[in-house]
Amino acid sequence: MKTQPWQRDPEAYDFQFTITPLFFHLDVERHVNNVAVQSFHTEGRLRYLMEVLGAEGIWCSDQVLLRPRRTVTQFLEETHYLTDVQCAVKLVAVDKATCRFAIALFQNGECTSVQDCLMGAWRDGQWQALPASMFDTLSTRLGDVPELAPWPDFDAGPETDQGYPCRTPLEPRFIDQDTDRRLGELTIARYLEQSRVSSLDAMRLPGLGLLVARIDIHYLDWPAPLHSASLATGIAGFGNSSFRVRSGARVNDVLVGLCESVMVLMNREQRRPTPIDAAMREAMAASLVRG
Numbered sequence: 001m002k003t004q005p006w007q008r009d010p011e012a013y014d015f016q017f018t019i020t021p022l023f024f025h026l027d028v029e030r031h032v033n034n035v036a037v038q039s040f041h042t043e044g045r046l047r048y049l050m051e052v053l054g055a056e057g058i059w060c061s062d063q064v065l066l067r068p069r070r071t072v073t074q075f076l077e078e079t080h081y082l083t084d085v086q087c088a089v090k091l092v093a094v095d096k097a098t099c100r101f102a103i104a105l106f107q108n109g110e111c112t113s114v115q116d117c118l119m120g121a122w123r124d125g126q127w128q129a130l131p132a133s134m135f136d137t138l139s140t141r142l143g144d145v146p147e148l149a150p151w152p153d154f155d156a157g158p159e160t161d162q163g164y165p166c167r168t169p170l171e172p173r174f175i176d177q178d179t180d181r182r183l184g185e186l187t188i189a190r191y192l193e194q195s196r197v198s199s200l201d202a203m204r205l206p207g208l209g210l211l212v213a214r215i216d217i218h219y220l221d222w223p224a225p226l227h228s229a230s231l232a233t234g235i236a237g238f239g240n241s242s243f244r245v246r247s248g249a250r251v252n253d254v255l256v257g258l259c260e261s262v263m264v265l266m267n268r269e270q271r272r273p274t275p276i277d278a279a280m281r282e283a284m285a286a287s288l289v290r291g
Helices: 034-053 132-141 185-197 278-283
Strands: 015-019 065-075 085-094 099-107 110-123 126-128 166-170 208-219 229-238 242-251 254-267
Touching: 015 034, 034 065, 034 085, 034 099, 034 110, 034 132, 034 185, 034 208, 085 132, 166 185, 185 208, 185 229, 185 242, 185 254
Parallel strands: none
Antiparallel strands: 015 085, 065 110, 065 208, 085 099, 099 110, 110 126, 166 229, 208 254, 229 242, 242 254
């Protein structure tokens, strides 16, 4: 999925506000963690909807849940601590069932990440039409539609994870619930991150690092309560210095999220991509997606 030139321009967006990265957003690489970056995009989408529709029913709801159906986050630069981040949001499409947002983060004048987000309405265990009032209001706010990149070729079904060979059990926690007592959006992202990280030990060698270039998540279910969880991962393919990791998260034995991550192998000293050699490919052969 190619970033469109307008997505890197803060003036192309309809709504902006400032976020301050906190110390606990940092990871072992000492920059803002990729899930924390995704949380900034989530915050942007919520703030936009509250500005346009009002807060009631947006950040919490006992009926229709407004949730992402798919997000594609592209990481262009690292996001760092001690410098504010400008979050910019633009509504780019709306129909009876979904609305689509483009969200970008800017730090020190540079675009650090962009996200395409397709949102829907979840009720009674399935996706429903958007509330009529929401559809009407968003339709009036939709301006000129910029050029949009097509979604990546990554389909999701209830049994897609069956060919992922690396399996990890997980214990759900109280904090994994959101304000609606459902599995949280960022919890799904965290589960999928854990699934990815726990399967890549063979590529963690001295002098080398792994950079996340893109994270594509399908959100499939929003269960409650949370009784059990499990993760599954597999390598979907190798490039010269990059590779694709596919991950699935199940809660109560129901597939709740599927993810494809594009990872880049980096030379830490040179801070440049480095080829994935034959020994690494052989070491990861048992982790290849089956079927």
